Amino acid sequence: MAIDNKSTPTDDLVIDTIQLLAGKTKADPNPDELEQLKRLIKKNVPFSLRGYFMAYLLREVLQANTPKRAGSNAKPAPKAKREAPTKKEEPKEEKENQQPRKKTPRPLPEGARTLYLNIGKMKRLYTKELSQILQTELGIERDDIYSIRIHDKYSFISMSEENCEKAIEKLNGKDIRGRTASVSYSNKE
Structure with missing residues (x-):
């Protein structure tokens, strides 16, 4: 009973x-369709x-893409698969070396x-979209928004006090991504 548990190029x-x-999935332009x-x-x-259902779908995707990558039979496929990991390992190492460098927040x-x-x-709200909402609702320019930090369940927006007052007035109670917005001054500044 020989079970092959080796990490192969196919892995x-x-x-x-x-x-x-x-x-x-994260960058999909139609999140409502994905939700449905x-x-x-x-x-x-x-x-x-x-x-198992997800594994089956993944296998179907891989099989659908295999002829495009591999050519005809299984013999050319291993060569392409062996080359791909070595090419992709270099950027991973570069990314690992770059990760300790974090952006220093510019002073407000x-x-x-x-x-x-x-x-x-978690409601699929991203910086670009929030920036656009602020610009259209408040009638301000992108340069008037100093910073936007979006976390899983909440976001922080830094602007001038005048624009913050406008945002509190106009965005409180507004529906954004299916959730009623609650905007207030942050306790942490």
């Missing part, structure tokens, strides 16, 4: 594909089978205040 390809799909598909999966696939100008917003990444 690296699978991991790369999973990471690629996870990245595409998620509900359909929850409704039609028993909880105990969802992991005199009279700037920080606002707390009760909506974050």
